[in-house]
Each structure stands twice: as structure tokens, then as C-alpha cells.
Amino acid sequence: MLTRFTHAAPSALRALPRVCSLGARFQSTQKKPTPEVIKSLLRDSDPDLKDIIEASGHWANDVRERDPTFFDRIGKGQSPHYLYIGCCDARVDPTVLMNVEYGDLFIHRNVGNLVCGSDLNALSAIEFAVSRLKVPHIIVCGHYDCGAVRGSAKQMDHGIIENWLRNIRDVQRLNHKELSTVVGEEPRHRRLVELNVVEQCINVLKTGVVQQARMKSYLETGFAVPRVHALVFDPAAGELKKLDVKWADEMKEFDSIYNLYPKESMQ
Structure with missing residues (x-):
């Protein structure tokens, strides 16, 4: 067995002494980090996350004191009111900025709050939220000072993420005339943030599962659900606003x- 291996990969065997030598030199020169270095690298956070685990325990105890049956209820399943599609930005925590109850949000987040026809992650979240959880509202929430939107406005290759940012570049292309009339880089950025949210809401409305649910509820009750909402958060002002968009006019x-489900096909 050893003879066969030697004939098959002689160059690999010849390289072994050099690799072992490199490993030994690395071990001999490896620095031992000081507590100050570790503290700096971890940005003062606990290396073992003990602080988070402890804080979670305090939270659970506080909840039990205020509502003894809380965990019994949520342990039986979820029933959120909203599907929230938002950006990964750490400043845009939906449960905090919307001040909603625990369990009210079914959350999907990605860079730039995009809804792409090729993104099975987002489409799966929409499918599950609409067909299984029966959420009455779908929110797409963007935010000003969005790195993805800023990056898409620059003429540079961002590496692998460029394939993702191209979706926002397409929003620029679709709205080129309007954006060209906006004076100033920051006002133009803010408007692109808004236009991107609108476009992603339209992408939500393009999906078959949303169209089918809306058409079915409209035929049964005269009111289409889920409702689709375009929101934008301003981190610098702490302000959450809803964009005034009439989806019937947009579509x-x-x-x-x-339109995959015309009324006559549902009757």
C-alpha cells in the first residue's frame, strides 16, 4: 500500500519535510495574545458569550414573572402578523424599531433588503409566511445610509457581492430619468433607497403565492390579503416611515x- 502511494504521489511525499518544518517554525514564532489584545479583537465582548447567555436567562426570568404562561403559549407554535423583509444592517433591528410584541414578526433579512426571483431563501420565506402562517401583512423595509445601495451607486467591482448588488443597479437603470434630476449625492442616495424598497415590493407582488392568496381573499371577502407595505428607516433620526405607494397604479x-391569476381563472 505504501509503495503504491509513493509511486502515485512522489512530489507530495518530498514536500512533507518542508511542510513539517514550516509548522515547527510557526509554532516557535507564534505569539501568545495578551488579555488586552483579546479584549481589543473582541471589541470588549465576552470570548465565550457568557454575558449573552446570562442576559438571556435574566430576560426569561423577567418574562415568567410578568407572564407565567408566556413560554407555554409560544412553545405551541408561531402566529406572526407580519412577514418582515429587511436589510442585515445591525442598526435596523425590526423588533426594536417597530416596537412589536415578541413573535409578531416572521423575519427574513439580506444585504440590501432584496427580493430576487433566483433567491430561494427569500422565496421560501415568502412561501412559508403566506401559505402556512397566513400572515396578513408583508413589509419590505429599507434604510438610509445603506451600504448596499451606496455600493451599487459606485463604478467599481465589489467582488462576489457584485452579483447581488447588480439587482440594485437595475433599480437605478429602471429609474434613471428620475434619479438624474435629483441634485446632490446624499438626496440621490436616499431616493434610490426608497425606489429600491418599492421595486422589491413589486417583486413580492410578482410571486405566484402572494398573487394567489390575494386573489383568493379578494374573491371571498372583497379585500385582498396579504397587504404589502414599503417602509424606510432613518437611523440618524430614529424615524420609520411608510412610503405612499398605490400598488394597483404601479402594477x-x-x-x-x-398577473398569474386573473379573476376569471379563480372563479
């Missing part, structure tokens, strides 16, 4: 292209 021109 009317393209109904013949994207």
Missing part, C-alpha cells in the same frame, strides 16, 4: 405580463 401597466 397596472404590467398586469398582462406579471
Whole structure:
């Protein structure tokens, strides 16, 4: 067995002494980190996350004191009111900025709060939220000072993430005329943030599962759900606002292209 291996990979065997030598030199020169270095690298956080585990325990105890049956209820399953699609930015924590109850949000987050037809992650979240959880609201929330939106506005290759940012570049292309009339880099950025949110809401409305649910509820009750909402958060002001968008007007021109469930097919 050893003879066969030697004939098959002689160069690999010849390299072994050099590799072992490198390992020995690395061990001899490896620095031992000081507590100050560790503290700096971890940004003063606990290396073993003991502080988080302890804080979670305090939270659970506080909840039990205020509501003894809380965990019994949530242990039986979830029933969120909202599907929240937002950006990964650490400043945009949906449960905090929306001040909603625990369990009210079914959350999907990605860089730039995008809804792409090729993203099975986002599409799976939408499918589950609409068809299984029956959420009455879908929120797409963007935010000003968004790194993804800023990056898409620059003429540079961002590496692998460029394939993702191209979706926001497409939003720029679709709204080029309007954006070209906006004076100033920051106002233009803020408007692109808003336009991106609107476009992602339209992408939500393009999905078959959302169209089917809305058409079914409309035929049964005269009111279409889930409702789709475009929100933008301003981290610098702590302000969450809803964009005034009429989806019927936005989609009317393209109904013949994207409408998968015309009324007559549902009757």
C-alpha cells in the first residue's frame, strides 16, 4: 500500500519535510495574545458569550414573572402578523424599531433588503409566511445610509457581492430619468433607497403565492390579503416611515405580463 502511494504521489511525499518544518517554525514564532489584545479583537465582548447567555436567562426570568404562561403559549407554535423583509444592517433591528410584541414578526433579512426571483431563501420565506402562517401583512423595509445601495451607486467591482448588488443597479437603470434630476449625492442616495424598497415590493407582488392568496381573499371577502407595505428607516433620526405607494397604479401597466391569476381563472 505504501509503495503504491509513493509511486502515485512522489512530489507530495518530498514536500512533507518542508511542510513539517514550516509548522515547527510557526509554532516557535507564534505569539501568545495578551488579555488586552483579546479584549481589543473582541471589541470588549465576552470570548465565550457568557454575558449573552446570562442576559438571556435574566430576560426569561423577567418574562415568567410578568407572564407565567408566556413560554407555554409560544412553545405551541408561531402566529406572526407580519412577514418582515429587511436589510442585515445591525442598526435596523425590526423588533426594536417597530416596537412589536415578541413573535409578531416572521423575519427574513439580506444585504440590501432584496427580493430576487433566483433567491430561494427569500422565496421560501415568502412561501412559508403566506401559505402556512397566513400572515396578513408583508413589509419590505429599507434604510438610509445603506451600504448596499451606496455600493451599487459606485463604478467599481465589489467582488462576489457584485452579483447581488447588480439587482440594485437595475433599480437605478429602471429609474434613471428620475434619479438624474435629483441634485446632490446624499438626496440621490436616499431616493434610490426608497425606489429600491418599492421595486422589491413589486417583486413580492410578482410571486405566484402572494398573487394567489390575494386573489383568493379578494374573491371571498372583497379585500385582498396579504397587504404589502414599503417602509424606510432613518437611523440618524430614529424615524420609520411608510412610503405612499398605490400598488394597483404601479402594477397596472404590467398586469398582462406579471398577473398569474386573473379573476376569471379563480372563479
